[in-house]
Amino acid sequence: MDYFTDIAWAQQVKEGQRIGGDAVFLSRTEKDDRNICILSDGLGSGVKANVLATMTGRMAQRYVEEEKDIIRAAEIIMNTLPVCRERRISYATFTICEITADGEARILEYDNPPYIMIREGRVMEVEKIRRELNRPSAFKKEEILYSEVKLQYGDRLIFFSDGVTQAGLGTPGYPLGWRQKKVAQFIEGLMNTDRMLSSWHLTRSLTRQARFLDRGKAMDDITALSVYFRRPREILVVTGPPMDQKNDAPMARRIAEFPGKTVLAGGTTANLVSRELNRKLTINLKMRTEKVPPASEMEGITLVTEGMLTLTRVAEILEKKDEDALSGYDGASRFAALLINSDRAVFLVGTRINEAHQDPSIPFEIGIRRTIVKRIAAALETNYLKKTTTEYI
Amino acid sequence: MKNIDLEICTGTTCYLLGAADLIDVLENLPEPLRERINLRGVACEDLCKSGSRPPFVKINGIVIGEMTSERLLATLENTLGGTTC
Known part of the structure; x- marks a missing residue:
């Protein structure tokens, strides 16, 4: 059962x-x-x-x-x-x-x-x-x-x-x-x-x-x-492009065929899926806050967000159980609410390094994707008794 | 009067380094001006590898890096004519 x-x-x-x-x-x-x-x-x-x-x-x-x-x-x-x-x-x-x-x-x-x-x-x-x-x-x-x-x-x-x-x-x-x-x-x-x-x-x-x-x-x-x-409600979170480009197409297929909700976190990831599935990506400039970049829309995908800043904010919301934040309209609030309303989360983490994040003029350190996904998964398991699995590609 | 196609990169680095302010400025332009700008957000297109620096905007297809609110307003003024504020 x-x-x-x-x-x-x-x-x-x-x-x-x-x-x-x-x-x-x-x-x-x-x-x-x-x-x-x-x-x-x-x-x-x-x-x-x-x-x-x-x-x-x-x-x-x-x-x-x-x-x-x-x-x-x-x-x-x-x-x-x-x-x-x-x-x-x-x-x-x-x-x-x-x-x-x-x-x-x-x-x-x-x-x-x-x-x-x-x-x-x-x-x-x-x-x-x-x-x-x-x-x-x-x-x-x-x-x-x-x-x-x-x-x-x-x-x-x-x-x-x-x-x-x-x-x-x-x-x-x-x-x-x-x-x-x-x-x-x-x-x-x-x-x-x-x-x-x-x-x-x-x-x-x-x-x-x-x-x-x-x-x-x-x-x-x-x-x-x-x-x-x-019955379990499942959600698939995909963040980061695969290390090896030949995995781009299989990753996109997996998203398209996933039976539950799907979230893409990251511009490069979103562009990649948009290209592979031939689906248009539309950024919604209203769905943002000062710290969380705009979220986007793509046919068949529940939510598309920016990557590291959004994920960091999601981790914060879940760790602090900041429930007031969940009614927000920005990408991170919607993302956290989707996770809370699911039972099992699968995180598919691409491991290609994002060169843009290596920019020395960025005023603070952008965390490592893996670390942040780990924080989110841990908060979901401990604070919300969810089940999570993480795969690296 | 001609309209402007304005794309603004909303990727992590661009957003951190000023795109957030640029969007604020654009959204708060006086209505008659705002209506003449086809504003569109785009996900990271790896423009940072082009030699220039974030944040990036594309005005009528031309990529401009290191955009600031002041420069953006000045550029809009030049392109659209008249004053923006």
């Missing part, structure tokens, strides 16, 4: 706080290709809550990475972490989601709002096993919920903190907050508009709507995490 697990999260921090009291941890195990997602909500808000949520989340992540049973992991965490002296409840709530390489999802929930499972665009109820914990120090009865889902193409699991369900609390429209049912309806609405919506967009729509209901000022930390199990 050829699939990709598209995972992303978004957060709106409580108004007046600089740091969220909700923490999210995502990782993929190298050995057995499992995806692990943790959402933890620390008591209170700000730095203290963040520390609590981080401790809880990290512990959960480590245990699951080490292949501990997640129910057992949850019990260990709860027995290890103290309860709040004043309130006699745990310091942090958490949800653990583990997805195996063959699409088996195991979810453990402790006191976060129930997750929403979407199949074929509608909410699907999932059977959950309740398990009570009897900690002597705890004030109330504590229970954890465990569920398992065999994921199918198009399935989604959506997790969120209570900042989402309680959004709008006390307002005339939502005296008791947004609440679980309305959140589910909102997500179904998103599915009606775009069944293929990426996790990145879904989580942002959800957290923005919650903040909107809070009248533009988040009353609590608002966090959403989405898992979308889908």
Whole structure:
């Protein structure tokens, strides 16, 4: 089964706080290709809550990475972490989601709002096993919920903190907050508009709507995490002319025949492909910024950009997770957004040296193409859990 | 009145060494003048190997290197007649 697990999260921090009291941890195990997602909500808000949520989340992540049973992991965490002296409840709530390489999802929930499972665009109820914990120090009865889902193409699991369900609390429209049912309806609405919506967009729509209901000022930390199990979306990035000119034609053919999206980064590369495929290259002088040269258009190619300056900016956006930059119209913003909305990226890097870049009067050093592509690939894998491959020609 | 074909190299080196400013200047020309220029960006054509230096523009097919905003305005003035600013 050829699939990709598209995972992303978004957060709106409580108004007046600089740091969220909700923490999210995502990782993929190298050995057995499992995806692990943790959402933890620390008591209170700000730095203290963040520390609590981080401790809880990290512990959960480590245990699951080490292949501990997640129910057992949850019990260990709860027995290890103290309860709040004043309130006699745990310091942090958490949800653990583990997805195996063959699409088996195991979810453990402790006191976060129930997750929403979407199949074929509608909410699907999932059977959950309740398990009570009897900690002597705890004030109330504590229970954890465990569920398992065999994921199918198009399935989604959506997790969120209570900042989402309680959004709008006390307002005339939502005296008791947004609440679980309305959140589910909102997500179904998103599915009606775009069944293929990426996790990145879904989580942002959800957290923005919650903040909107809070009248533009988040009353609590608002966090959403989405898992979308889908056929992989592929993107081919070609940058730099091949070392050996006799590879020009095969490279151009590969671009023309690629089943997914295609990006050409570099003027020489673009000219080469334009010549080989006999397709006109049109530069769009509006698609630029002071630092990013204009992008261009070519029939059948998703995006054509300049090379090194654009790639450097793409690396910066992805490394810093600069999401504001993604709505920009210039080549680098569009490029970064395309990468984020794909699941697998293939980088085809030409290794012919560009003599123009050897000009001693250039005011700063233009990096080495390979180094920058490596930075982009690393940021995609680490920050966005994408899969990448790089080939040199 | 004759129009001008103006190609501007938007390659990395040209852009870094001044093409960005040239595009700014051209886009901010008064409308009657701007309309008379067929402005087109081109990808790097290896003009830097020609002996002259970036940034490069091509005015009616003639390659000119080391272009600056001042020189560009002066050239447009000469070619189009009248003053540009």
